[in-house]
Amino acid sequence: MTRRVFFRxxxxxxxxxxxxxxxxxxxxxxxxxxxxxxxxxxxxxGALGPVVKQPIxxxxxxxxxxxxxxxxxxxxxxxxxxxxxxxxxxxxxxSKCIGCHQSIESVKDKPRIKLLFDYWAxxxxxxxxxxxxxxxxxxxxxxxxxxxxxxxQDRPTREVCGYCHGDVASMTTARRVKALSMGWCxxxxxxxxxxxxxxxxxxxxxxxxxxxxx
Amino acid sequence: MSQSxxxxxxxxxxxxxxxxxxxxxxxGNTSIESGAELVESYVxxxxxxxxxxxxxxxxxxxxxxxxxxxMGRVREGRILKxxxxxxxxxxxxxxxxxxxxxxxxxxxxxxxxKPMVRDNGSLQPTTWEKALxxxxxxxxxxxxxxxHVWLTGPMSGHQQILLRNLVDVSVAxxxxxxxxxxxxxxxxxxxxxxxxxxPVALIDKAALILSFGSDFLGAGDSPxxxxxxxxxxxKAARRGLLVQIEPRMTLTGANADRWVPIAPGTEGVFALGLxxxxxxxxxxxxNFSAELLAAVEPYDKDTVSRITGVRADLIPHLTxxxxxxTPSLVLAGxxxxxxxxGSRNTAAIALLNVVLxxxxxxxxxxxxxxxxxxxxxxxxxxxxxxxxxxxxxxQCRSILFHHTNPVYSAPAFMQFAENLQKxxxxxxxxxxxxxxxxxxxxxxxxxxxxxxxxxxxxxSQPDGFEISIQQPLMGKLYADTRSxxxxxxxxLKQIKPDSYKSFPDYYAYLKSxxxxxxxxxxxxxxxxxxxxxxxxxxxxxxxxxxxPLSAMEIKPEMIQQxxxxxxxxxxxxxxxxxxxxxxxxxxxxxxxWLQESPDTLTTVVWDSWVELHPSTASAxxxxxxxVLIIESAHGSIQAKAYLxxxxxxxxxxxxxxxxxxxxxxxxxxxxxxxxxILDPIFDQETGELALYAxxxxxRKTDRNERISKDEGPTNLQQGRKLVATLAADRVxxxxxxxxxxx
Numbered sequence: 001m002t003r004r005v006f007f008r009x010x011x012x013x014x015x016x017x018x019x020x021x022x023x024x025x026x027x028x029x030x031x032x033x034x035x036x037x038x039x040x041x042x043x044x045x046g047a048l049g050p051v052v053k054q055p056i057x058x059x060x061x062x063x064x065x066x067x068x069x070x071x072x073x074x075x076x077x078x079x080x081x082x083x084x085x086x087x088x089x090x091x092x093x094x095s096k097c098i099g100c101h102q103s104i105e106s107v108k109d110k111p112r113i114k115l116l117f118d119y120w121a122x123x124x125x126x127x128x129x130x131x132x133x134x135x136x137x138x139x140x141x142x143x144x145x146x147x148x149x150x151x152x153q154d155r156p157t158r159e160v161c162g163y164c165h166g167d168v169a170s171m172t173t174a175r176r177v178k179a180l181s182m183g184w185c186x187x188x189x190x191x192x193x194x195x196x197x198x199x200x201x202x203x204x205x206x207x208x209x210x211x212x213x214x
Numbered sequence: 215m216s217q218s219x220x221x222x223x224x225x226x227x228x229x230x231x232x233x234x235x236x237x238x239x240x241x242g243n244t245s246i247e248s249g250a251e252l253v254e255s256y257v258x259x260x261x262x263x264x265x266x267x268x269x270x271x272x273x274x275x276x277x278x279x280x281x282x283x284x285m286g287r288v289r290e291g292r293i294l295k296x297x298x299x300x301x302x303x304x305x306x307x308x309x310x311x312x313x314x315x316x317x318x319x320x321x322x323x324x325x326x327x328k329p330m331v332r333d334n335g336s337l338q339p340t341t342w343e344k345a346l347x348x349x350x351x352x353x354x355x356x357x358x359x360x361x362h363v364w365l366t367g368p369m370s371g372h373q374q375i376l377l378r379n380l381v382d383v384s385v386a387x388x389x390x391x392x393x394x395x396x397x398x399x400x401x402x403x404x405x406x407x408x409x410x411x412x413p414v415a416l417i418d419k420a421a422l423i424l425s426f427g428s429d430f431l432g433a434g435d436s437p438x439x440x441x442x443x444x445x446x447x448x449k450a451a452r453r454g455l456l457v458q459i460e461p462r463m464t465l466t467g468a469n470a471d472r473w474v475p476i477a478p479g480t481e482g483v484f485a486l487g488l489x490x491x492x493x494x495x496x497x498x499x500x501n502f503s504a505e506l507l508a509a510v511e512p513y514d515k516d517t518v519s520r521i522t523g524v525r526a527d528l529i530p531h532l533t534x535x536x537x538x539x540t541p542s543l544v545l546a547g548x549x550x551x552x553x554x555x556g557s558r559n560t561a562a563i564a565l566l567n568v569v570l571x572x573x574x575x576x577x578x579x580x581x582x583x584x585x586x587x588x589x590x591x592x593x594x595x596x597x598x599x600x601x602x603x604x605x606x607x608x609q610c611r612s613i614l615f616h617h618t619n620p621v622y623s624a625p626a627f628m629q630f631a632e633n634l635q636k637x638x639x640x641x642x643x644x645x646x647x648x649x650x651x652x653x654x655x656x657x658x659x660x661x662x663x664x665x666x667x668x669x670x671x672x673x674s675q676p677d678g679f680e681i682s683i684q685q686p687l688m689g690k691l692y693a694d695t696r697s698x699x700x701x702x703x704x705x706l707k708q709i710k711p712d713s714y715k716s717f718p719d720y721y722a723y724l725k726s727x728x729x730x731x732x733x734x735x736x737x738x739x740x741x742x743x744x745x746x747x748x749x750x751x752x753x754x755x756x757x758x759x760x761x762p763l764s765a766m767e768i769k770p771e772m773i774q775q776x777x778x779x780x781x782x783x784x785x786x787x788x789x790x791x792x793x794x795x796x797x798x799x800x801x802x803x804x805x806x807w808l809q810e811s812p813d814t815l816t817t818v819v820w821d822s823w824v825e826l827h828p829s830t831a832s833a834x835x836x837x838x839x840x841v842l843i844i845e846s847a848h849g850s851i852q853a854k855a856y857l858x859x860x861x862x863x864x865x866x867x868x869x870x871x872x873x874x875x876x877x878x879x880x881x882x883x884x885x886x887x888x889x890x891i892l893d894p895i896f897d898q899e900t901g902e903l904a905l906y907a908x909x910x911x912x913r914k915t916d917r918n919e920r921i922s923k924d925e926g927p928t929n930l931q932q933g934r935k936l937v938a939t940l941a942a943d944r945v946x947x948x949x950x951x952x953x954x955x956x
């Protein structure tokens with residue numbers, strides 16, 4: 001009999017967890033940052049991805065970071081130029097990196113820049129590793145999101161990219177900080193979003209399965 | 215239950231909690247793997263390259279010899295999908311299922327990626343350097359007596375030119391082109407009757423097509439080109455009529471207005487009966503000799519009906535229809551060719567074109583080719599049979615295979631595999647090891663056609679002369695694979711270094727050869743510009759008018775039909791090894807997209823089957839799925855029964871293409887190969903294998919297995935009479951109420 005009482009008590013505790021998670025999902029801000037390793041985002045799943053070691057430790061904070069912290073505030077889309085016209089944002093071509101760095105004498109001797117010019121000398125593409133990977137059955141489209149939030153709503157690029165990628169401008173190499181899971185996507189699609197910068201009209205993101213699973 | 219401490223309520227609660235946990239876990243991002251894959255990045259791409267956005271490149275499909283122009287959608291350096299090239303006169307922007315599946319051929323997990331050499335009886339990986347050293351040693355002039363033979367599939371373009379040059383400069387070397395589904399009988403008849411190998415048949419110019427088993431929409435020479443013409447033929451102000459006469463329904467037969475089953479091998483008799491009826495009208499009489507008129511005289515409609523099994527009143531009916539629909543076009547397919555009297559059978563059919571005066575209207579001579587050395591070489595069986603004799607006599611020193619798999623497709627009576635063992639050195643160039651390659655001493659990995667350069671020329675060109683350009687749609691998947699053109703060039707450089715040293719690779723040779731030929735297409739263009747334009751459009755076209763076709767004298771013996779044969783009680787059925795549009799001679803059977811695509815007439819997938827007419831099946835008490843033994847004098851196979859109304863009752867049909875013993879994970883062990891049990895019967899005039907002359911017996915086993923097919927019950931309309939049907943000849947269109955669409 002004692003065993004039975006213990007079992008029931010454990011069950012009540014266990015039932016509270018999904019309820020708490022459901023409440024958290026309903027009210028949490030989907031644009032929150034990931035937090036430390038092991039922390040959970042709105043849909044209750046591990047958000048912060050592992051540290052991905054890249055062939056060159058690219059310092060996003062120098063290129064895109066705020067001026068007051070020594071950054072150059074370069075717009076994300078200056079390098080990730082494909083994001084506004086393709087499903088993928090793409091990695092900038094090597095010639096784009098060299099295009100600027102061949103004229104910046106002050107950092108040419110830095111180890112990372114030397115490595116960059118080594119790849120250029122060999123005319124070899126840098127084998128960057130994918131950080132924000134989605135399962136093969138999911139089709140995310142950068143172009144539609146960028147066109148809607150940056151060009152129609154006129155929001156800052158850093159903020160819009162940050163909805164999904166976190167504040168990359170404060171990172172060295174990028175690291176996943178959002179869950180990128182279906183519940184997390186849907187939580188944003190369910191919100192009201194203004195259709196453009198001037199209108200008060202709002203709409204939701206699509207909720208049809210086939211929009212993402214084709 | 216209560217004694218164990220868990221009651222029903224507890225159990226259900228725990229079940230609910232467990233379910234919640236599982237559901238939440240299932241929605242997780244478990245397949246997201248940061249850092250597991252590389253991102254495609256570029257050093258300095260062309261401006262039009264946008265990751266995530268496909269770019270289309272023109273090339274040529276190499277799945278069959280039709281030389282259809284294709285466009286490949288390439289993204290991040292990978293070929294994803296093929297479409298037709300609208301610039302191509304042959305494909306006109308269309309593509310068939312066989313062409314679509316070329317992507318799978320390219321990405322096949324069974325691709326050969328290293329050269330293999332036979333060592334102690336088994337094939338072991340080696341390097342190209344060692345492989346080529348072995349090849350050169352075996353092909354050296356002093357390596358012994360006997361012939362070196364290149365055995366290839368049908369070829370055209372510059373690869374053919376290089377191979378011919380190599381054969382010409384090599385000592386004791388021959389080139390044999392083999393095609394298991396050869397139409398060399400028809401070629402021979404055309405040469406005798408019209409003076410050309412293959413007249414151009416203008417389907418869209420005909421008002422009525424009378425086809426004797428020609429599957430031009432399915433497994434024909436150029437199904438895409440023919441289907442485009444057929445669409446125009448059907449959409450004409452006066453809709454074209456198609457009458458198909460054949461022992462087993464083809465895809466073309468299924469599209470016909472009137473499909474007529476005929477006893478196998480009696481097509482010529484029917485044609486002569488029709489010719490006799492037509493010649494009763496003075497307009498058709500022409501200037502035929504009295505001997506020829508006497509030769510067709512015995513074929514009155516009742517005699518023809520008795521021999522062919524076709525209703526006698528069809529002949530006057532068809533004669534009247536032909537009179538009303540001019541010009542017509544008469545086509546002969548593989549069925550009439552595949553008999554001991556195949557040439558005479560086909561000639562009798564071709565005679566109808568002469569009687570109906572179709573030359574110059576729907577049947578013309580192709581334009582003169584500016585580069586005849588690029589013209590396609592079709593395969594035949596006779597040369598292959600002679601090679602087999604050479605091998606059997608031990609007079610073949612080496613044999614080199616490319617784009618052909620005779621160990622699979624040669625009938626068992628030839629004992630080709632056994633004779634191959636008598637050849638001291640065998641080499642094969644393949645993308646994926648097949649039965650023939652597995653018996654070779656050296657197996658060399660080829661790049662896939664989607665990674666290669668090349669030129670192709672179609673046999674039938676209804677509109678001028680066109681060279682289809684093949685270019686890589688993506689980089690090489692495997693570093694150790696090579697182009698066949700590069701191999702030929704390397705071998706030529708060893709023998710004639712001065713002539714070929716200026717070409718570092720096949721690409722350089724091809725580019726130089728095409729730029730040298732620009733005067734035939736665009737004499738004003740700069741060389742580089744001409745080359746870039748050719749790659750961009752995928753075709754080089756030279757408009758040229760079709761020429762009139764003259765008819766040669768037809769002698770009575772050319773159309774003489776044999777006396778009807780009596781039924782062999784041991785082997786009462788005619789075997790029809792049917793040709794599928796997807797599997798052709800069996801080489802595409804390793805493509806699972808084609809395996810899982812339902813057969814166009816039966817909807818069967820991933821298997822072989824034997825077709826029986828329902829009346830035959832009823833008489834033998836055979837149900838669908840009964841495993842039957844099909845036995846000829848030269849072997850037997852087993853397959854599941856499928857009841858096929860579109861079949862002559864005295865025939866059984868088994869599709870060609872399955873039954874591979876060693877051809878990758880998708881083809882091996884699937885179905886049976888009907889080519890293996892063919893009887894040694896040959897066309898008396900040409901020596902070609904009579905594909906449809908084998909007689910078989912059917913025996914039941916005690917097994918019944920389910921057939922994997924998409925269709926439901928065909929005779930009962932899913933068990934309910936959904937749509938009332940009536941035989942076509944019982945419909946009086948005058949009494950039907952027309953449907954008016956407003």
